Amino acid sequence: MWIPGRAALCWLLLETLLRSAGGLNVCMSGSATSCEECLLIHPSCAWCAQEDFGLRRSLTSRCDFKQNLHKRGCEPRFIEYPSSSVSILKNSPLSTKGSGSALYDVVQIMPQKISLSLRPGDPTLFNLEVRQVEDYPVDLYYLMDLSLSMKDDLHTIRNLGTKLAEEMGKLTSNFRLGFGSFVDKNMSPFSYTAPKYHENPCNGYKLFPNCVPSFGFRHILSLTDQVDRFNEEVQKQMVSRNRDAPEGGFDAILQAAVCKEEIGWRKEAYHLLVFTTDDVPHLALDGRLGGLVQPHDGRCHLNDQNEYSASTKMDYPSLALLGEKLAENNIFLIFAVTKRFYVIYKNFTALIPGTTVEILDQDSKNVIQLIIAAYNNIRSKVELTVSDHPEDIGLSFTATCQDGKPLPGFRKCEDLKIGDTVSFNVSVEARSCPPRGTDQTFTIKPVGFKDLLEVTVDYQCDCGCSQTAQVNSSICSSIGTYNCGTCQCEPGYLGAHCECQEGDASSMYLSACREAEGKQVCSGRGECSCNQCLCYESEFGKIYGSFCECDDFSCARHKGILCSGHGECHCGECKCHAGYIGDNCNCSTETSFCFSDDGKMCSGRGNCVCGRCQCTEPGAFGDTCEKCPTCPDACGTKRECIECRLFNSGRLADNQTCQRLCKDKIITVESLENDDPGAVLCLYKTDDDCVMKFTYSEHVSGRSVLTALKEPECVTGPEALMVLLAVVGTILLIGLVLLAAWKLVITIHDRREFARFQSARMRARYHMASNPLYKQPITTHFAEMETFEKSFNGGLH
Incomplete structure (x- = not known):
């Protein structure tokens, strides 16, 4: 192992x-x-x-x-x-299930105890494995804000216990539930302190005239498997009213964490603390507004009525103290807050290990789904923490998660399933030697687990031959200690065997005190005595060497510090500590800070130089060159984050690595207006032929911001049958129109020709039936005379 x-x-x-x-x-x-x-x-x-x-x-x-x-x-x-080594002292196998009576025997980390023997500068490696077992007991303490703005939420959770037990029963067969509430410190300026508000802070408030006096924290129900009692206690509760907007929730969280016996936390269970509120919390130093200058002591202060008795005596706890106590008691904190304050509490999670944040509806109607989602989120990741870490010991981690790819510098695995086993390769290096007889002990444990790895360290700083040192040895002329092949002479004696006294000098010995012919005796920085150089003392440091040619103060400096503080000066040369190189040891060889979240060295856009990334891609910047709006692949990289964060699709969603790789702030808008000249507009086509648009920019703070449409722009296309009918109809219509036009043209042409024929016919001087080539021999004149008479008579009329 x-x-x-x-x-x-x-x-x-x-x-x-x-x-x-x-x-x-x-x-x-x-x-x-x-x-x-x-x-x-x-x-x-x-x-x-x-x-x-x-x-x-x-x-x-x-x-x-x-x-x-x-x-x-x-x-x-x-x-x-000597060399560094590892010894396994306890290595029980990992368990598979957590149910049953022998819960103390459940093992989720392996090995459980090791011993390290470290030589300074010589790193050694060991491996540990972690597995979240199935059906592990769960203790859930529901901590609720009972300020006036939460009155709707109080009504919603009246039957929460039964419903929550049913849902959690699908995940574990051993579930217990507890309840507590908080408002704020009952003192000015945090609460109403006028006499008329002592019994009823809502006095004169028309919308909600009755409420109970404000309080810091009140423990109501210890953890129990009788969920009906939870419902009963919740139904008895009434809201209160405080004066300012922030609440005293951090006071309540700390008390719920450290009052283990009163709350009823079991050592062999997962500890979930659900914190519900609709406003921001008071932080450390806010108590000075009310004259509270005493910092919080991190202890339990519940009185006989199970109320926080030091609410008006000590300041609010700091984030550091809160994180320390939550980790100490293996508690997972779940912030269930309204959408308005999600970002604020999200920032808190970065400072408090083992903390998650979920968005709570205005009336808490989604609280069960929220708790189940948060629990699954907690069980889907493993993150290691180190306690009591000695300063002279360096640790580096390499995580190997489910995909089997080593991730240098990572001590966390995400997107796991219950029963998955992950491993961590840990490199340990001692930087120096502590005082003799000093042994160090530290622990490595997954956040929220009771299981831990205890590491005991002893240092390989002494030589084995020193155990057989001979005092007043004959080898050393009986006036010195023979130790590891050398004589350590008594004061006043010199020589390899302590054969000379200080002050003895002879010209025959002077040549032995010169480094080379023509050079000064003892380099001009000592006296030749008994064939050896006695080096002068210097206020700058130590002068040493066979010819006093060396010292420990003539080395290169960086910012005025000898060997940058990362090495020792030996004879004019900096001997760098492990992990540093360079003439003045100012260049770190550590590369863990150069790996981006996707496991690439400097995001593939630069080189790791002296422990820091030097970006080579034009436009790239950031600690790991991860920010590059103008890089050709910027839109493609951010597209994957848009897909998995907003639509739970794409490659990252399939690989279940979205939370680890995509940490940019994403803002969704109805319409995209690119007013930022430094923002890059990105477009891509979705699987359903819609167009998704977003912009990628870097704020002055250095944080990447993605502004994306809430939904892709989709143009609804016509149905194929309709298109076919439309095309056929159009062709037929055009054909009919052309046919009608052709018929009309032909008809007009025929009529014109017929009219022309008729006109020609009327102009003809002969009858159609007569032949102009033939004339009858008989001429009749009666008809002509008769016609003439008619015409004449008509003219007279």
Whole structure:
């Protein structure tokens, strides 16, 4: 169940080979005069405790890379080279179900107890697994705002207990329900304090003339499986009235969390605290408006009447105190608030681990669906927290969730199903050595779980050879302590075997005190005594080395701090602590801060340099280069968030990663007007051939804002049959019109031709029946004479 630090050791070995082959040997260039000092220089350094090793040169030659010590003749049994390790002390298997009598035996995290042996700078790894078991007991405490504006909600929840028990019964067979209420501190300026309001703060209020005196917090019903009692107690309640808009809800939350015996929280159950209100809460320091300068002490203050007795004595609790007590008592807080204050409480959830927020209807009619949704949301994620974390120990997490993809820097998995198992790879590194005999203990636990992993740490800062040190050893001329192959001489004596006294000097020894021919004796910073350099003291730091050539204060600085505070100065060179590089150790090698929410390094738009992203994509910015309105893929990336957040569709909805990847603020509007010149207009076509429009912009605060239409713009298309009939009808109509026009033209043409024929016929000088080529031989004149007479007679008339 644990993974040894092989990757870290391989990296250190590679680093060792590189440095010993053609670079600075960090071990030999250090100031180590003892085994313990050598181990602190670098995790790849080893010490040779062999007696006859390195007598001619300086004692620091005993400190070197392990393979170098082998080459120089040091036997393996004399090499001190401790490394970090992990030991599993308790590793019970994960449970599958939580129901039954032996609830204390339910295991949701594995292992449960480990021991770490850490060498400073040498990281080691271990793995832990978490599983949310099925049918786990649930304790739900309903904390309700009973200020005057919540009177409609009080009427709605009168039968809440029965309905809620029925719904929760589908999720767990062991459910208990409790009830409490709050208003605000009964003092000015938070409540009405005039004498006429003492008994009835609603005195003179026409809309609701009767109410009870205001109070801070009142515990009404301890957790019980008798849901009928919940209904009975709720029906007895009456609303009160306070003076200002904010409520004293945080006082009530803290009391409900820390008064464990009075509330009845079970250790072996999930603890849900449902907080319902329609306004903002008072925060720490608001109490000073009423003269309350004493900070909240985080303790339970319920009197015999189960009322908060310190309401008018202490200030409101801070968010930090609230989060600490909720985590300490494994309580999931559910903010059930009206839509108007959703954003405010959403911001609170970022500061209080294990907290969710849901939108409550004005009359609380959706409270059951809200609680069920919040419970499912809580059970769908696992987030690790660390308690009592020692400052000299560094922790880094890599989460492996259901998709099997490692997420460096993440300590949370979401979108899980009950029974799913997730794992976390934890890297632990000691940065320094505490005082001798100091052991550290810290815990890692999922938010809201009673299960935890207890981690005990001891430090590999002492060498094994130090346990066999010989006082007044003959090897050290009986005037020194022989420890790990070296003599630690009594004051006034010098030499590899304490064979010389201070003050002894001879010209024959001077050459041994020069680093090279022509250089100063002891580099001009010490005196040559007994074939050794005695270095002067300096007000700036320590001067050391075989020839006093080194010191611990002549290294590069960053912002006036030696080695940036992230390394040690050894002989003019900064020896950086693990996790830092550079001439002055100002460059962090930590990359966890460079990973964006989608698991990509700098969102794929930059490089991680010194622990921070340097964006290379034009227009990209943000801590992880996640903001880039002008990037080609910006619209495509934000489109997926619009789909999953507003319509629960698209790729992210299928993969159940919407909440983790899409944290931008989304504003829905009826019509989209792009008044912001810095906003980018994005459009895409939906599956039903509608067009969705939204804008993407970055506010001055640095927060991304998406403004989208509530619904895609859809143009209703005509039915195919109607289109076909219309087309056919149009063709027929055009054909009839053309046919009628053709008929009309033909008719007009025929009539014109006929008229022309008639006209020609009338102008003819002969009868149709006579042939002009033939003339009869007989001419009759009577007809002509008769015609003439008629014409003549007519003219006379």
